[in-house]
Amino acid sequence: MNAELRAELRARFGKLVTFDVPLARFTTFRIGGPAAALLDPQRPEDVAAALCMCEDLGLPWLALGLGSNLLAPDEGFHGLVIRLGKGVGATKRAGPEGTLWTVGAGLPTPLLARRSAVAGVGGVNRLVGVPGTVGGGVFMNAGAHGQEFRDVVRWVDLVAPTGVLSRVDASNIDWQYRSSGLEGIVVAVQLQLEPEDPASLQAALRRHLKRRKAGTPFDRPCCGSVFRNPDAGTVPERAAQFAEPLTAGKLIDAAGLKGFRVGGAEVSTMHGNYIVNTRGASASDVLAVIEAVREQVLERFGVTLRLEVKLIGPGDAKGFYG
Ligand SMILES: Cc1cc2nc3c(=O)[nH]c(=O)nc-3n(C[C@H](O)[C@H](O)[C@H](O)COP(=O)(O)OP(=O)(O)OC[C@H]3O[C@@H](n4cnc5c(N)ncnc54)[C@H](O)[C@@H]3O)c2cc1C
Known part of the structure; x- marks a missing residue:
């Protein structure tokens, strides 16, 4: 990435953008050369501005969550990596019995599973062993032990590759096994969860985590199922x-x-x-x-x-x- 582009990114995003960052730090495989630039967005608008800029400048971009389902190249990524983390990971509850959860894409799925189980709402507690973000999980239609994101998503806030932010109803998403067909970057989602007994939800969560730890190399650097x-x-x-x-x-x-x-x-x-x-x-x-x-x-x-x-x-x- 040339100095002019770096200066432009720095001028637009200030300290939210860093340069020449090894991707190995951000993938569960612990593999990957440097990202030319990496953005840590704090609001959906940052993601929109970034994609708009990439579109204008013809700069390649990559959405990154917790890097638990990808293999990053040894030579690194020449464009802008947009890493959805804490800055866009807030959760809001609404609806009768607090069953409607609006969740930022950067929230880790295991955290969502635990919080929802404690709150006594079911639908995602068995995803506790899926070590990615909610955004990556929805994009991939991640699932485990009979639960999948497609079963609970009501809508997705998506930034299109052009930089336009829009709300996509779940019924308009082409859900498939481990795929959503979405084009762009998921910045938030709303989930419809169901009231359930918190103690049973938490017991099931512990059971699934135990099974997971016994059957897969959960604590080794890897990317899940290849x-x-x-x-x-x-x-x-x-x-x-x-x-x-x-x-x-x-x-x-x-x-x-x-x-x-x-x-x-x-x-x-x-x-x-x-x-x-x-x-x-x-x-x-x-x-x-x-x-x-x-x-x-x-x-x-x-x-x-x-x-x-x-x-x-x-x-x-x-x-x-x-
Ligand atoms: C030990 C282990 C166990 C696993 N078990 C399971 C399992 O049981 N079930 C399962 O489904 N998966 C499993 N996985 C795979 C992985 O955790 C999931 O696919 C997870 O949802 C990926 O989320 P992520 O944030 O890590 O995405 P990343 O790995 O960062 O990205 C994966 C893909 O999604 C895209 N992406 C990421 N975030 C966004 C976003 N916000 N908007 C648009 N695109 C985005 C990336 O560009 C990339 O193409 C496992 C992985 C590991 C390491």
């Missing part, structure tokens, strides 16, 4: 031997790939659909593991694994590919 589970009905004959439901983890395990590694990246020995950064892994190490796993699973079982993790390009204008 691959999507194959769609039912698309499973070839060669994979018919597996008990339903067929998961990516089962295929990877059966291919003998647990523990397979390239450099510092390793297929978790605990759960086949996780790749962990054992020590100093690069994005290219992870990509090499991904390629090897896809090849092996295709060769052994005839199943093409599709990615769940978002692969970030060094300057893709839409913010991601993959």
